[in-house]
Amino acid sequence: MPPSTVFDSPEWHAQVAALVAASDSKSIAEELVSLICMTVVNDGTSLLAFHKDAAPEVLAHSLAPANRRHFLDRYLAGPYLLDPLYQMAISDTKPTMCRFRDTQPDRFRSSEYYHQYVERTHLVDEMDFLRDMSPMSTLVIVVGRTRNRLTRAERNRLELIEPIVAAAMQRVWDKWQQTSSPDRGIHQRLTECFDNFGDDVLTQREREITQLLLRGHSTKSVARELKIAPGTVMVHKRNLFSKLGITSQYELFSRFIENLSQG
Numbered sequence: 001m002p003p004s005t006v007f008d009s010p011e012w013h014a015q016v017a018a019l020v021a022a023s024d025s026k027s028i029a030e031e032l033v034s035l036i037c038m039t040v041v042n043d044g045t046s047l048l049a050f051h052k053d054a055a056p057e058v059l060a061h062s063l064a065p066a067n068r069r070h071f072l073d074r075y076l077a078g079p080y081l082l083d084p085l086y087q088m089a090i091s092d093t094k095p096t097m098c099r100f101r102d103t104q105p106d107r108f109r110s111s112e113y114y115h116q117y118v119e120r121t122h123l124v125d126e127m128d129f130l131r132d133m134s135p136m137s138t139l140v141i142v143v144g145r146t147r148n149r150l151t152r153a154e155r156n157r158l159e160l161i162e163p164i165v166a167a168a169m170q171r172v173w174d175k176w177q178q179t180s181s182p183d184r185g186i187h188q189r190l191t192e193c194f195d196n197f198g199d200d201v202l203t204q205r206e207r208e209i210t211q212l213l214l215r216g217h218s219t220k221s222v223a224r225e226l227k228i229a230p231g232t233v234m235v236h237k238r239n240l241f242s243k244l245g246i247t248s249q250y251e252l253f254s255r256f257i258e259n260l261s262q263g
Contacts (some may be wrong), residue, residue: 006157012038019168025176029060032168036143037062039161040154043123043146044071047172050089052136054182055190056080059139059172071121071144078260081194082113082215089130089138097162099155100126100142108216112253125149127158129165133173141165193260198244206240209233213249214256 006012015038019031033045046061058072080086084104088094108114127150129141143150143158150158198207205226212222219237223230246252 006039007160016164019164025059025172025179028168028175029172032141032165032172033060033062035161035168036141036158036165039157040143040150041145042143043067044142044144046072046142046144047169048140048142049133049173049176049180049182050086050138050140051182051187052090053187054184055187056086057180057182059176074117078190078257079113079117081190082111082117084108084215085128085140085142087215089140094130094132094138096131096166097127097129097159099150100128105212105216105218106221107218110249111214111216112250113214114216116253116257122146127155129158129162129169131166131169131173133170133177137173137177139169139173141169190260194256197256197259198240201243202240206236206243209236210240210252213237214253 012035015031015035019028019035022028022031029047033047036042036045042062044061044063044067046063047059049057049059051057056076058076061068061072063071075083085100088098088103105111121144123144123146125145125148127143129143131139133139194211195207198210202210208226209222212225217225219230219233222233226233241247241252244252244255246255
């Protein structure tokens, strides 16, 4: 659908009016998700709150119940710690809008996190809106497609409504934060499991490399992140695999997930 057809339609403007009229955080969030769904066809739009000190929270989404269980419920159980989008959201510098495929580590699609979680969502494309709300929290809107990639025209339409989306996200936050009580206990337990994974046998450097491998970084990317030689990374990788009694990335991921479930 050409941009002029979308933005000139009475239905789209009626949805803008519904967004403007919404007065509480839940209805603002829901009307915002609906507006995005009217702007581009997608297979699921979600509004999430990412926190540096607490587990992510879902404010609104357009997913069917079955899809929610995989896209959101499984994600919130711990895999979010390995998500490049989560890492970007809690970083100090970030774009206000990005295409997820452009922000992934170089070996992300070879990582077990990708195979065990992302691949099962069947997502082929995703656009994200990000807006910092406080030093500790960022709201993120995920617009996902499972059938085909977003066209340049569709991405342009999302870019055109970014000011509306940003203003609505701020309104959601202003209302929602007054009653929000993010779960810091679960997040603390999960992050401690992640940070301390292998601490009984691995050195600090080996744990740093393990964390980057779990997030989908290649040997060269790990070397760049840690400012060490690729050959040094390979030596550490062989050592940490030996100490953990594993021989593959799959076993590393499985051991990590097992550790999360027991933490």
